[in-house]
Amino acid sequence: MKTGAKILIEGLQREGVKTIFGYPGGVVLPVYDELYNSDMQHILVRHEQAAAHAADGFARASGRVGVCLATSGPGACNLVTGIATAYMDSVPMVAITGQVPTSLLGNDAFQESDITGITLPITKHNYLVKRAEDLGNVVMEAFYIAGTGRQGPVLIDLPKDVSTQEIEYEYPETKSVSLRGYQPTIRGHPRQIERAIELLFAAERPLIYAGGGVIASDASAELMALSEKMMIPVTCTLMGLGALPCDHPLSLGMLGMHGTQYANYAVTECDLLIAIGARFDDRVTGKLDTFASKARVIHIDIDPAEIGKNKRVDVPIVGDVKYVLQEMLIKIQKTREYEKWNARIKAWKEKYPLQYKSDGVLRPQYIVQQLSDLLNGDGIIVSEVGQNQMWTAQYFCFRKPRTWITSGGLGTMGYGFPAAMGAHFAQPDQPVFDIAGDGSFQMTIQELGTVAHYNIPVKVAVLNNRFLGMVRQWQELFYDRRYSYTELPAVDFVKIANAYGVDGIRVDSPEEVLPALKAALACDGPFVMDFRIEREENVFPMVPAGAAVNEMIGGLE
């Protein structure tokens, strides 16, 4: 005989789960009691939101399904932001919540919340398990659904009486999940792939627009091969950075609202846009009517619902990006160079580089650049949301996939620090840096307790401008500098870190930047850097909301 809790833990082990992030509570106690016996590592966070973000960061850094665990009611509700973050960025995650006993469901019992109802719009699927007999299948299905097709979070809600119920149960020897309502399309349609290749050869000015789907599909090598074979320039979305090394001659960096000028000019002028694992988000397209308006569009995506959702597509290819690109590479026999087009792009790159003032003032772009040079392709960079995120996307040179972890779709402040903890457990040999703002860091700063507790060597670089910087930037540009509730009082982050037993350093001038970064890297444990940066630095270039992407403002002349 086995309890439901035992079946759950066994199921997790069979899925290869080694680390889970969680927070105990009343009705999840049977599961915690079972965890006590197991050799699985459980990281006790300081707030359930951090458990979800850590599981998410683990998943993004490893490509495997991340797992978080919380109790019912407030515990489950605190996971919500983390689950929504994972959903918007298609991150594979299984969230497990305790629930009140089935006899009390719907009774407004103590710490009861309808978490399957609450998470309906932000999970790929969810389960309320009412019988221990169903639990084994539910665990297998949850991991299968989370980790295949367009990946995403799946929630399992486990009432207390189900986790204590004892039944005879053995998992099948080999896992096989078959769901008649869920059969993702992996291979692209051969005729559409041929049509795409025809368009490639007919084009004069092709451009690849690569998104997070390239990372999720582990298709960076195929992307580079296609780009190099045909000499097609590549621009990446925020989620796609690292798919092609930033210093690759065919790389145009990021496009969109804070993209490079040359990427946005290229997308405006191209006559063929090859969208790969990207979804034409409004932060990328700006005014949709003028986005790639001279181009025919090939769209490769595993999710059929993304194709044609925002932009009319000439050649739709539903399939896993990796398989589709492999198929294309086999079928492309000749090569092309598109010399005139590449020469034009090269001229834009020379004429409109990313730049910032170099005048002895401590500027955030310089800090990011110094870190990029210091790590030289190593390490995992996580960011918070806002200016810190955009400066990192612009100035850090990402060379490999899964080395850049950020909340793109939902834009969750407070994501970075706990996600960085999760990333460490995925890649324990890699240095992990969270590039933060003082606003974002304070949203999950309690996790200093966790990194101190487990000596998790996450390095936090706070770009401290005592503002909610991105909001302040919008107020400066579009609200006549009326800084309504965006100024924050000074916080001594080093003192806070020290109180938790974490080392830290304060940096006020450019000369101190590199020594501080080196000190962080040399430190065995967690480390906090409090960079007192120029307060009103802006992220440029910028496409105002609703404008065409080639109508950028700001930047140095």
Add this chain to the structure above:
Amino acid sequence: MKSHTLSVLVENKAGVLSRVTGLFSRRGFNIESLAVGTCEEPGMSRITIVCIGDDAQIEQVMKQTNKLIDVIKVSDITERERVERELALIKVSADPGTSRAEIMQIASIFRAQIIDVGTKSVVLMLTGDTDKIDAMEKLLRQYGVKELVRTGRIAVLRGAKTVKSSK
């Protein structure tokens, strides 16, 4: 913008209706009519949804619905040869005397059945398409419609063809 009839085959599981309707409302689609019940396949239910939108919008909502794990198949049968029916129960004020005779005459023209008779009212049952039910309701209004209950629209393809269960 036009009316579309979608036939949605789903797993017969708790919460599946709220997954489908929640998705429609979340993505900004109004459901004109909805009917749900078990169907010929054990363990499955069929939901018939009538909604209004242009072709691109309908395509998008169908794709999104198809992504739900518990949804087995979504078909737009608007352009296909089909029969559609609704059922209405209408309680009409009917004093013994002239109005009652007139109501019974209207019922017979529309081939409605009288399924209950009271001292001051009768209950009619009518099946047909939306227009037919609307038309009869309009005629009965002069006598006083005390209560009107309608099912959602249900539809089936003509001939031997079926809306089958492969996604």
